[in-house]
Structures are given as structure tokens and as C-alpha cells.
Amino acid sequence: MRRDTPWSRRAFLQGIGYTSGIGVLNKITSVNKIPGAAHSGMAPKTGFAYVGSADEVGTSGIHIFEIRGDQWKWKQNIPNRSPVSLLLHSNQQSLYVVNEVDEHEGLPRGTVEAYRIDAHDGSLALMNRQPLSLSGIKPRHAIVSPDGNYLIVAIHGGGAYNVLPIGPDGAVQRVSQILKEVGAGTHPVYQASAHPHTVAFDATGQYFLATDAGCDWINLFTFQNGRMMRTQQTLSQPASGPGHLAMHPSGKFFYVSNTLDGSIDCYRCANKKEIHHEQRIAIHTKTASAEAQHIVISSSGRNLYVASDEGISVWEIDPITGKLSAIQQWSMKNRSLRTLILSPDQEHLLVADSFRHELLSIPVHTESGKLGAASIVANAIPFTSLAVKYI
Amino acid sequence: MAITVTQQDPRYQTLKKSRNLRLPASEADFASRIELCETASDTAEALQRIVSAGLRPTVRCGGHCYEDFVVNNPGGAILDFSLLEESHSAEDGARYRINPGKQLGDIYLDLYKRYGLTIPAGTCYSVGAGGHISGGGYGVLSRLHGLTTDWVSAVDILTVDANGKVIQRRVDKQHDPDLFRACRGAGGGNFGVITAFLFDKLPQAPQEVVHTGVSFDWTTMTEDRFIAILTTFGNYWETRGKDPDTYGLFSIMDISHASTKRFGLSLQFCNPDGTCKDLSVVNEFLDLFSHCNPSPGAPAPAGDRAIARPALSDEPCTGTHPMYRRLWLDATIGGGGGEGSGRAKYKSTYMKHNFTAEEAKCIYKHMTSDLHGIEMRGFVLAVDSYGGVINQSHLAEETSICQRSSIMKLQFQSYWQNAEDDAGRLKWLKDFYSDLYSGPNVDPRYTSTPYPGEHYEGCYINYPDSDMLAYPFWPQLYYGDQGLYPFLQSVKRRYDPNNVFHHAMSIRL
Numbered sequence: 001m002r003r004d005t006p007w008s009r010r011a012f013l014q015g016i017g018y019t020s021g022i023g024v025l026n027k028i029t030s031v032n033k034i035p036g037a038a039h040s041g042m043a044p045k046t047g048f049a050y051v052g053s054a055d056e057v058g059t060s061g062i063h064i065f066e067i068r069g070d071q072w073k074w075k076q077n078i079p080n081r082s083p084v085s086l087l088l089h090s091n092q093q094s095l096y097v098v099n100e101v102d103e104h105e106g107l108p109r110g111t112v113e114a115y116r117i118d119a120h121d122g123s124l125a126l127m128n129r130q131p132l133s134l135s136g137i138k139p140r141h142a143i144v145s146p147d148g149n150y151l152i153v154a155i156h157g158g159g160a161y162n163v164l165p166i167g168p169d170g171a172v173q174r175v176s177q178i179l180k181e182v183g184a185g186t187h188p189v190y191q192a193s194a195h196p197h198t199v200a201f202d203a204t205g206q207y208f209l210a211t212d213a214g215c216d217w218i219n220l221f222t223f224q225n226g227r228m229m230r231t232q233q234t235l236s237q238p239a240s241g242p243g244h245l246a247m248h249p250s251g252k253f254f255y256v257s258n259t260l261d262g263s264i265d266c267y268r269c270a271n272k273k274e275i276h277h278e279q280r281i282a283i284h285t286k287t288a289s290a291e292a293q294h295i296v297i298s299s300s301g302r303n304l305y306v307a308s309d310e311g312i313s314v315w316e317i318d319p320i321t322g323k324l325s326a327i328q329q330w331s332m333k334n335r336s337l338r339t340l341i342l343s344p345d346q347e348h349l350l351v352a353d354s355f356r357h358e359l360l361s362i363p364v365h366t367e368s369g370k371l372g373a374a375s376i377v378a379n380a381i382p383f384t385s386l387a388v389k390y391i
Numbered sequence: 392m393a394i395t396v397t398q399q400d401p402r403y404q405t406l407k408k409s410r411n412l413r414l415p416a417s418e419a420d421f422a423s424r425i426e427l428c429e430t431a432s433d434t435a436e437a438l439q440r441i442v443s444a445g446l447r448p449t450v451r452c453g454g455h456c457y458e459d460f461v462v463n464n465p466g467g468a469i470l471d472f473s474l475l476e477e478s479h480s481a482e483d484g485a486r487y488r489i490n491p492g493k494q495l496g497d498i499y500l501d502l503y504k505r506y507g508l509t510i511p512a513g514t515c516y517s518v519g520a521g522g523h524i525s526g527g528g529y530g531v532l533s534r535l536h537g538l539t540t541d542w543v544s545a546v547d548i549l550t551v552d553a554n555g556k557v558i559q560r561r562v563d564k565q566h567d568p569d570l571f572r573a574c575r576g577a578g579g580g581n582f583g584v585i586t587a588f589l590f591d592k593l594p595q596a597p598q599e600v601v602h603t604g605v606s607f608d609w610t611t612m613t614e615d616r617f618i619a620i621l622t623t624f625g626n627y628w629e630t631r632g633k634d635p636d637t638y639g640l641f642s643i644m645d646i647s648h649a650s651t652k653r654f655g656l657s658l659q660f661c662n663p664d665g666t667c668k669d670l671s672v673v674n675e676f677l678d679l680f681s682h683c684n685p686s687p688g689a690p691a692p693a694g695d696r697a698i699a700r701p702a703l704s705d706e707p708c709t710g711t712h713p714m715y716r717r718l719w720l721d722a723t724i725g726g727g728g729g730e731g732s733g734r735a736k737y738k739s740t741y742m743k744h745n746f747t748a749e750e751a752k753c754i755y756k757h758m759t760s761d762l763h764g765i766e767m768r769g770f771v772l773a774v775d776s777y778g779g780v781i782n783q784s785h786l787a788e789e790t791s792i793c794q795r796s797s798i799m800k801l802q803f804q805s806y807w808q809n810a811e812d813d814a815g816r817l818k819w820l821k822d823f824y825s826d827l828y829s830g831p832n833v834d835p836r837y838t839s840t841p842y843p844g845e846h847y848e849g850c851y852i853n854y855p856d857s858d859m860l861a862y863p864f865w866p867q868l869y870y871g872d873q874g875l876y877p878f879l880q881s882v883k884r885r886y887d888p889n890n891v892f893h894h895a896m897s898i899r900l
Contacts, residue, residue: 106860107895133465134447135893159889174419178466179445182555182889193553193888193900215554230445 044069045345045390048122050095051352051359051378052083052385062086062097062115063381064122067388070361072377076123081111085141086387090148093117094170095124095387102137102157110139112153112164114172117389127171132162133178141198146205150226154210159183159194161210163228177227183215187239187260191215197292198245200254207231207272211242213259213292218242218267218275234275236265243292249301253278253322257306259292264306266322279323283308294340296349303327303369307337307351312362314370330362330371339383344390352383359383393437394427394474406471407462410454413734413813415463422449422464427471428492431559431586434470435549438584439557441468442891449894450584452491453519457737458855460580460894470584472521486544487590491521496724502593503720509596511536516724522579524588526853527792529800531641531659534632534779536594540575541786544591548574550583551891561589573882576791577870578852581879581898582886597639597665600722601673602705603714604642604689605680606655609759618751620683621646621774624656625745627676628776628798637672637779639663644774645690648767649759656680657689659722667716670708677712687713734810736817738803738824738856740841741777741794741848749830757823765815769806774799791879793871794848802854821858837864843871855896865896 047067054060062083064076084100097113104111110132115124132139138157144166145152151172153162163177185191195214201223202208208228210219216239220232236242241260248254251272256265266279283293283306294307297317304315304324311331315324336355342364343350349362349371358379363372396402406425415421423446426437441448447467449460454473456462461469472492487508489498496516502508511532512523520528528539536542545563548570552558560583562571573582607620624644631637642658660673705715717725746754754772761767777800787795805820807813825839832846833839840862841847849868850856859865870876876898883890883898890900 106857106865108893108899134463134895135890175465178447180442180447180889180891181445182442182551182553182891184553184888192884193890 045343045347047344047388047390048117049350050086050124050387051381051383052080052086052097053381054082054084054384055382060384062124063378064124065378066122067390070375070377072359074378075121078124078126080113083385084139086385087142087144088387088389089144089166089170090146091170092389093119094127094166096142096144096151096172098139098142098153100138100140100156104131107131107134108158109134109136110153110155110158112139112142112151112172114166114170116170122389127169130164130172130174132158133160133175136160136162136178143199143201143208145223146201146203150223152199152208152223152228154196154199156195156197156213159196159214161196161199161228163226165226179228179230181212181215183212183217185214185216185239185241187241190241190260191239197243197259200245200247202247202251202269202272203249204251209245209247209254209269211245211256213241213243216240216242218256220269220273220275231273232275234267234277237261237263237280240265241292244295246295246297246304248297248317248322249299250319253317255295255297255304255324257292257295262293262308264293264295264304264324266324268322278321281324283313291338294338294351296340296342298342298364298369299346300369305340305342305349305371307340309336309355311335312337312340312349312351312371316369327368328370332374339386341386341388343388350377350386350388352386354382354384357382359386393429393433393470395437396425396427398423407469409456409459409462411457411733411735413736413810414456414459416459420459420463420465422462422467422469425469425471427474429474429476431475431547431549434472434475434584434586435557435559437468437470438549438551441470442551442555442557447893448584448891450521450580451519452521452579453494453517453523455515455518456522456579456855457735457853458857458895460855460896463894472519475586487593489520489524489588489590491519491524491585491588493520494518495520495523499596499720499723503596506593507596508593509723510539510542510590510593512539514723520588521585523853525574525576525585526578527576527851528853529777529781532594532597533781534641534776535638535661535663537780537783537786538576538790538792540790540792541781541783542590542593543575543588545589546571546574546585547587547589548583548585550886551889553888555889563589567886569878569882570886572789573791573879575789576852577879577898578855578896580892580894582882582892584892595665597661597719599665599667599716600659600661600719601667601670601708601714601716602657602659602722603673603677603687603712604655604657605677605685605712606653606688606690607683607685609649609652609654611684612649612759614752614755616683617755618746618748620680621746621751621754622748623679623683624774625742625799627679628778629745631675632776632778632798635779636663637676640672640676640776642676642776646754646758646772646774647690648770650761650767651690653686653690654758655685655688655690661719665719667708670710670714673714674711733806733808734813734816735807736805736820736856737854738820738858739851739854740801740803740828741797741851742799742801742841742846743796743848744798744846747830747832750827750832753827753830757819757826762815762819765812765819766807770820771804771806773802773804775802787875791870791875793843793873793875794851797848800851802851824858837862840864840868842868852896857895860895866899869896 049065082100085098136158140156181194240258243259244257314328339352475492
């Protein structure tokens with residue numbers, strides 16, 4: 001495996017820091033004041049945001065916000081057990097929730113849930129809850145297949161993948177396939193066993209990639225007729241702990257944020273059969289952590305965004321090689337930026353600050369991909385996961 | 392090479408099943424294939440194939456698991472040991488080897504005919520050795536000779552290392568002693584696949600035994616007399632039953648529902664030397680019930696486990712109480728039952744002391760109550776004598792059976808045929824159990840359970856009860872609260888870090 005020269009963040013432009021005078025509120029609020037809107041003159045976007053939250057004392061739920069332009073209005077909170085990952089069905093009518101729990105009805109297994117989204121007011125109604133396979137504890141991530149017919153869950157704690165069909169009504173059906181992983185890495189604490197972390201489909205839905213933070217594997221699976229089959233494994237840097245994964249829209253490249261050493265790897269996926277490592281960027285040095293930096297790629301495929309405790313780094317993606325070049329370091333002090341998504345129109349980056357319990361909206365420059373000034377759209381919630389739909 | 396039976400194979404529909412037709416709960420939960428292993432090397436190869444394919448292995452020896460730990464394996468594979476060929480002949484003239492796929496009845500026959508030896512294991516002929524011994528293994532000779540697992544000297548086991556490679560190990564007190572201890576009582580399906588139990592020595596089989604019993608009429612029963620019967624039984628094991636000359640006495644009080652008209656006790660006895668020359672212990676024991684208006688002879692066993700009924704060839708003994716002298720081997724393999732294939736549910740309790748009057752009243756109340764729409768026959772509370780040689784305290788540290796102070800072990804049983812009765816049957820038994828353990832003997836923190844303490848020693852892992860999973864302290868019910876469960880978790884982390892071997896009540900990482 002090739003290792004590239006560590007990236008120096010001094011090379012980045014200094015981003016525009018958050019300077020709002022809005023203080024931390026004592027209760028859940030939505031914040032209406034947005035400086036520097038990037039799309040003046042346009043009809044305001046409307047939609048709904050679904051925000052998973054979990055605090056240290058175990059209170060957790062899904063908060064629903066109504067979005068009108070840059071204004072977020074809190075509407076509803078649904079109690080929920082550790083909603084670590086939220087994902088929308090491609091038809092925008094269902095929301096799926098991954099519950100990072102280690103027990104369900106007395107048995108060691110996590111759960112996933114399907115909610116029906118009210119088309120008018122965005123409210124959620126639980127359709128059903130499905131347990132994962134036995135020993136499938138603490139799942140962290142899932143993805144809906146591009147055809148909308150299956151949910152694939154990466155079970156971090158239990159070391160397995162589960163496939164669950166999605167019914168015509170959007171409800172999630174019982175587990176139809178279990179793939180039990182085995183393996184270990186060299187880190188004595190975090191890599192004693194397999195820990196599937198993230199799954200990501202290619203646009204065709206014929207294969208998907210999965211990272212395993214426990215044994216440093218990048219896995220390539222074919223997916224046909226609702227069944228997954230491993231076709232290749234590529235070993236990442238030992239003790240790196242591959243975590244979040246973002247697939248390039250072209251399907252030719254993908255990027256992995258590593259949990260244990262804070263690096264970002266670029267891989268090329270050739271002919272949907274082979275994985276080649278292209279580039280490694282050391283964002284910063286980590287001593288020990290089980291949290292990977294969240295990453296997201298713009299739908300244009302031009303930019304990669306990486307969230308960290310120090311801000312957000314913005315990268316330009318070479319369309320030929322897939323390699324990354326730094327174009328901006330967007331900094332905020334005393335922050336711990338975690339969950340990171342792009343708004344459906346790609347005009348804002350939405351990022352949760354787990355330190356200050358704030359949700360930030362950051363305008364994205366249409367051409368350059370660089371970030372503008374942040375504003376708080378919600379606060380007083382320990383955010384863990386996020387999904388947004390526009391109407 | 393193991394014989395692979397897939398869903399397309401006509402044998403699949405037969406071989407996928409559990410003896411307990413209640414299990415698994417859904418047709419979709421059945422394993423996708425069965426691997427019939429004929430040798431230990433077959434097993435290693437099949438296990439490696441299963442693990443490498445990302446499937447979950449479960450292991451079946453006799454198929455008697457009380458819960459769905461084996462057959463509930465959707466998409467996975469069952470390693471079936473019923474064809475495992477190695478016999479339990481002496482190994483190198485020094486050790487006795489027991490193949491986990493062998494049925495207890497066959498083991499009794501083989502060990503006796505070859506060596507005149509036996510294992511102090513259970514009464515059901517068709518129970519497989521693997522699960523039975525790894526969970527403890529007790530039977531009518533256990534007060535005299537201890538648990539079967541107490542005699543185990545070494546274990547051959549396949550484990551799966553962190554990288555998914557199958558490792559063959561022989562574990563004993565010198566080699567992987569932590570895993571060896573865990574294999575002696577923690578229960579099956581936790582750490583790996585046991586392919587052999589090895590014994591440096593085994594107890595001599597008795598030459599002969601006597602069988603007898605008494606029964607009581609439910610139709611004329613009163614609560615006071617019921618209490619007297621139950622506490623008389625319990626008091627014996629708490630007092631006189633602790634004397635070594637009584638260790639050859641094993642008795643089961645089968646309390647069936649009142650609708651069966653009769654209930655009673657059966658017993659097997661031999662003197663410590665394996666003969667029945669002196670029957671004074673039996674007469675003394677039966678005399679205790681003379682004031683309870685008994686009828687001679689044990690009632691027909693209601694469950695699938697019991698001390699064998701007398702046969703015509705048995706020799707009547709002279710004396711006050713009718714009893715029959717039988718050759719031990721005939722008595723042991725002659726009527727053990729265990730062939731039932733209906734629906735069933737079980738619960739268990741280790742008891743350190745005699746029944747209190749409140750407990751006896753509670754049992755009486757439930758065994759005389761009716762449940763609308765439910766056939767009440769088939770509910771049995773079997774109260775087994777316990778203790779004797781089992782209760783050597785040092786064995787709690789050497790094995791993974793921590794219950795070394797109990798004088799009785801209770802097995803709550805329910806048997807029925809129709810799936811429509813599942814809910815009512817399960818609820819009745821659950822309510823009975825919960826009610827019995829909600830009295831003043833139970834710490835309010837652990838209400839509805841026999842949590843280990845002054846009165847109880849929890850539950851038996853070979854009588855697993857998934858209802859106990861509702862309690863966060865369920866591991867302490869089965870493994871106590873003196874450090875055994877954390878020890879077993881450390882063994883699990885070391886030898887099965889990826890939790891390849893798991894079921895609803897397996898040791899959790």
C-alpha cells in the first residue's frame with residue numbers, strides 16, 4: 001500500500017468562522033437568523049429535517065424540523081432508542097432508523113425501524129421495528145439499495161451484515177440474509193474482533209462496499225436478487241480502522257475515513273472487481289478513538305468534505321485519478337463536528353457539533369465548493385444523525 | 392468429509408427439526424443446512440467451511456435442548472454429531488473417551504460392557520452427551536458420584552481464532568485451563584465445538600438398584616396434607632439426606648396437575664458399594680410419608696424423564712414397602728424415556744433448603760387451579776433430590792457449576808401437542824413460577840426469580856428458560872454472582888472474540 005506525504009493544514013485557506021452572537025439556549029430551539037444566504041432571489045426551499053439525538057444519560061429521540069428556506073422550525077420529537085443512523089428511502093416516503101442498541105426483548109441484537117413520512121407535514125409514524133440477527137448488537141450504519149427494495153445494515157458491535165427486504169408499503173421485513181464476519185486487527189483495544197462500520201452502494205446497485213474498523217478490511221460485495229456475496233477484500237493500513245466511506249458519483253473512486261489514525265484513504269475501484277489504493281492523507285494524528293471523521297462528497301463529484309474537531313476540510317477531487325487536493329480549511333474553535341451531510345440541493349453543508357450540541361448550516365459555493373459562514377439552525381440537542389428531504 | 396444436507400435434500404425436512412416442536416418459533420428460523428459429521432476432522436473441516444462462508448454454526452448432539460439455541464439458526468448451519476463414529480473406548484489404555492454425539496443410553500451400555508463403569512448422568516436414553524456434560528450432567532447416581540462434568544479430565548475442542556481459523560485444542564488443567572474449566576458446566580454453544588470428553592477415571596457402575604415409590608390421591612388431597620408431603624420430602628434432603636450412607640438414594644417427586652388424579656415420588660437406591668444388601672435407608676425414607684396416606688407404587692411419570700418403572704422380570708423385595716430389585720444396567724437403559732416429540736417448556740430452580748409452608752401452598756394453589764380452555768394434564772413439577780457428593784465446595788472453583796449447596800433441584804415442565812395452546816401453556820407456567828418466587832424468601836430486587844442467596848442457588852443452564860432473559864441479572868441466575876460469569880466472559884473474549892458461537896443465552900462478550 002502506498003502512503004502519501006501527510007497533509008499540512010497550514011496549506012489551507014482559513015475558513016470563515018462562526019461569529020453569531022446567538023447563545024446556547026436552555027431548550028431545543030430552531031434558529032431563524034441566517035447570515036450570508038447563498039441563494040438569494042430564489043424561491044425558498046421547503047422540506048423537513050430528521051435529527052437523531054442521544055445524550056449521555058440515555059435520553060434519545062428523533063426531532064423533526066420544518067425547513068423553509070434557511071429557517072428551521074422544530075415540530076416534533078419522537079422518543080427513540082439510540083438513532084445512530086437515519087436514512088431516507090429514494091421515494092422520500094419512508095425513513096429508516098438504525099438503533100445502536102445491544103439488546104432487544106432480552107436478546108442480544110440491535111434493531112432497525114421504518115417510519116412513514118406524512119407528505120404534508122413531514123411527521124413520522126412508526127410502521128414497524130425489526131430485530132437484527134442474534135448477536136447483531138450495536139449496529140451503526142445502513143443503506144437502502146438503489147432499487148429501494150432492501151436495507152443493508154453494518155453491525156458494528158456484533159460483527160455482521162444483515163439484509164432486510166423492504167415491503168411495498170415501506171415496512172422493513174425480517175432479516176433475509178446474515179453474513180457473520182470474523183477477523184481482528186492489530187490495535188489491542190479496538191480491533192479484537194470484526195466491526196463492520198459503513199456500507200455504500202454504487203449507483204447501479206449491483207455492488208456495494210463496506211468498511212470494517214475491527215480488522216482493517218475494505219470489502220467489495222456483489223448484490224443480486226437480494227443476496228450479498230463477497231468478491232474481494234482489501235487490507236487497509238494496519239491499525240487504521242476503516243470507518244466512514246463515501247462513494248464517488250462516478251463509481252470509480254471511493255474515500256474512507258479511518259477511525260484509529262485520523263487519515264483519509266482514496267481508493268480506485270476498477271471494473272467493479274478490484275480495489276486499488278491511490279492516496280493516503282493524514283488529516284491529524286489520533287492516539288486512540290473509535291470515532292471516524294465524517295465525510296461527504298458533493299453530487300457533482302468535485303468536492304470531498306471532512307468534519308473533525310478542528311473544523312471542516314474541503315478537498316477537490318481529481319476527476320481522472322480521484323486524488324484529493326486541499327482547497328480550504330474551514331475552522332471553528334472549540335467544536336466537535338460530527339454528523340455531516342449535504343442538503344438535497346447541495347447548497348448547504350449541515351453538520352452537527354457534538355460539543356456544543358448545535359446543528360450548523362454552512363453555505364456551499366456553487367462553483368468552488370468552498371464553505372461560507374455558518375449559522376445555527378438548531379441547538380440544545382445532542383445530535384447523532386441527520387436526514388433531510390425537500391418537497 | 393461431512394454429509395451436507397441442504398434444503399433441496401429430501402432428508403432436510405426431517406433433520407432440520409427439534410425434538411421440541413415448539414422450536415423454533417418461525418419456519419424461517421430453521422437452519423439452511425445440516426452437516427452430519429462422522430469424525431472430528433470432518434467437524435473441523437465443516438466448521439471452517441461454515442465460518443469462512445460467513446454462516447453461523449450451531450451444534451446438535453442429541454437434539455434435546457430445551458430452548459431454541461440450536462435450531463433457531465436462520466441461514467446458518469447445524470453441525471450434527473449423531474453419526475460421529477469415535478466410540479468411548481479407553482485411549483492408550485489410560486483414558487476413557489466419550490464422543491459428544493453419543494446418546495446417554497448407548498454410553499451406559501458401552502462403558503458397562505467394556506469396563507463395568509458408568510457416568511453419573513441423566514435418565515433420558517436419547518440425550519446427547521455433548522450438551523449434557525458441558526452443562527453439568529446429573530442423574531440418579533449424582534448424589535453418589537457427583538456430576539458427570541466433575542469427572543472430566545480433558546476436552547477436545549475446536550475453537551475459532553480472531554482471524555477465523557479453526558483451531559484444534561486439547562484442554563485440561565495444564566493446557567488452556569481457563570477454557571477447560573469453562574467447558575465443565577457453562578453449557579453448550581459458548582466457546583467452540585467439543586469433539587471429545589476424556590476421563591482419567593470413572594465410577595464403578597452399581598451392580599443392582601431398587602426402585603420404588605409412593606403416590607398420593609389428588610381427589611382427596613387437602614392443602615395441609617400437601618404441605619406435609621412436600622416438606623417431609625424436602626426436610627429429608629436437608630437433614631438425613633446429607634449423610635453419606637444415603638447418597639445412593641435418589642428420588643423425584645413428580646407433582647403433576649390435580650387433573651391427573653395422582654401424584655407421587657419414585658426413587659432409585661443402592662448402597663455406596665453398588666449393592667442393595669441393606670435397604671434400611673429406603674425403608675426409613677418411605678416411612679416418613681406413612682402419615683400422608685400414601686398408596687404404594689409411584690404414579691405413571693408425566694414427563695419425559697423419570698426413574699424407570701418396574702418390569703415383570705424385576706425381583707420384588709421383601710419388607711414393609713413394596714419395591715423391586717433390578718440389575719443396574721437393565722434399570723438404567725430400560726425406561727428412561729426422552730423420545731417424546733411434542734411441544735414443551737421448562738424452568739428450573741436450585742433449592743438450598745426445604746420448602747416453606749408458603750411455597751408449598753403456592754404450588755398447591757397452582758397445581759389445583761384450572762385454566763379455561765387449556766388441558767391441564769402435562770404440567771409437572773419434578774422435585775429432584777440433590778446434593779451428596781455434588782456439594783463439594785472446591786468443585787465450584789474447578790468447574791463452571793457454581794451450585795454446590797443445594798439439596799433439591801426443581802424442574803418445571805409442561806408438555807402439550809397443539810400449537811394453539813402455546814400461549815396459554817407458556818403463560819400458565821410463567822405465572823406459576825413468578826408467583827412461587829415472589830414471596831418473603833425473595834429479595835424484592837429479584838422478584839419472580841430464584842436469585843442465588845440464602846434460599847436458592849438460581850437455575851440450571853441445562854434447563855434453560857428464555858423467560859429469564861427479561862431480567863438483566865439473568866446471567867447471575869445461571870452462573871451465580873460470585874465472579875463465575877465475568878470469568879466465563881473473559882474466556883469468551885480469549886477463545887471466541889468474534890462471537891462465532893452464540894445463542895440467546897450464550898456467554899456475552
